[in-house]
Amino acid sequence: MANVIVVGYDGADGAQAALAESLDLCRDLEAELVAVFGYGVPIPERESADYRETLRELGEKFTDEAVRRAEEAGVKASAEVVFEKAAQALVDAAAKHDARMIVVGSHGEGPLAGALLGSVPHRLVHLAEQPVLVVRR
């Protein structure tokens, strides 16, 4: 197991809390941070690379921001922007980096959307091999 903590970051309030918590943990554990953004989209949308490209750019904007904040806090950090839905993207990134844990916000999309979509943390605790830390906003 590598000394890596994976955090899901999409710029939302929940993700801010998750980022802050994971930065604290990284400092205490002297771990590296990997900021992950997943942008899986419904089937009809997959046809358009322009759309995918736009989403990837958005993801890079977010993860760059997370990496910058980590470096300001003295934590070594890198970014992963993955064409997968958020939960799967986090699971994949955690496996790729052999991470020790995954940190996410409790909800990024609001309680109603969370209920409709099946929230990311809910899926994550079922999918992930690593411990999952859910941070309340």
Place this chain on the structure above:
Amino acid sequence: MMEGTAGAGGLKKNAIGYLSNVVIGVASTAPGYSIAATLGFVVAIAGVGLAAPAVMLVSFIPMFCIAYAYRYMNQADPDCGTTFSWATRGLGPSAGWLGGWAIVVTDVIVMASLSQIAAIYTFLLFDWNSAAESQVAVMIAGVIWIFLMTLICYLGTELSARTQQILLAIEIFTLTLFAIWALAKVYINNPAGSLHVQASWFSPFSVDSFGALINGVLLGTFIYWGWDSGVAVNEESEDSATGPGKAAVVSTLLLLGIYLIVSAAAQAYGGPDLLIDNADDVLSVLGTQVFPSPLDKLLIITVLTSASASTQTTILPTARATLSMARQKAFPPSFGKIHPRHLTPSYSTVWMGVVSTIWFISIELLSPDNVLGDSVTALGFGIAFYYGITGIACVLFYRRELRKDFKTFFYAGVLPLVGAISLFGIFGKSLIDYSKPANTNTAILGIGSPVAIGVGSLLLGVVVMFFARFRYREFFSRKPEVFDPATAGQAIVPEEAI
């Protein structure tokens, strides 16, 4: 042993991909809604009458040819998947821009038909017949429908592949059950006005005139509209050498089968007059007569789920097309905006919902009676136009490859060209026929409304493009490209043709 296990695992994976390819192909054409919206109007064309199933059969041919243009263009430029970017490459920026415009306006126009059908069938589901016949009630329900569907697309809520498969299974089951039930009644009970199925219904030669057949095919293009997007999505699935090809054939046969059996059963049960009199809602009227209660509601629910799937597959690609145009600097940049939470093209989606609502309300107010039939006919013009330019773009883009081997020559050259020529031919012939208000249900400014709406919206695109040329100089100075095996990167020629 190891090999056996791996093989079994691989088979399962392919089987799932294969099934979902079939589902996408059939679901994006929305058979239940397509029949409900068109069958009555096809039968109503003077000279077609009982040969409606033959029209369904013939309409498929140009769509089949154009599907190959989609397949090849998608292979060379798998990124963008839209007529906009393919026609820009094959024919130049003006054709590309107009192609993009045509996609957007046809999608806006179809929203009026979709929401009208959805509104009527929602009322009929609850036996609220007075509301279904009230124009104001239909208009209000239609606007609510557009709002809800836009909201769903804005939020990026998607049905799982599994749910889609179940819904489609119910749709196909219900339509087949309806056809069998209707035919059984025809042959056992002989209800008043029913006819026995005849071979001549399926023969294009039993249509009175070639012109009538062409006019029917213009409407028929609508029922296969969307089939191409299934083919395009197929490309990216696993085992793309054989799986998608087979899936395309299966979904095609399934679709053709459904259309033939349902249209034949519908006219066998009620005869042409019943279909013409109830052209707005053929399936609900037939459903109550054919099925015992409450089974008739199943048919209404089927049309509703079909219409909702169709609305989604209308809004999503439109937003995608305008986003694509914005990114390639051919359209205002705000159309390229993405919602940071929902990851949807937010601006494009909202804009699509608003324009559709305005269009729906104004078409209901301006031309109250039978707008549905005329706007479906109008759609035929837009569809024929942008499918046609996709075909031509494919031939030109691949022109240097055509002599290399017969397969490329035939599938990337002959078929797209035949498809394009026949679609432009249908466009031209229908333009002449439908310009005369005598041949249409309604007229706008003395021109038959299918032409006024369908061709008018394309001409409006030419006017808008005139201004766009000044604004987006960089895009409009692009030159047409030719297929270059070196830059295409991916497989150049499909290993296995459909």
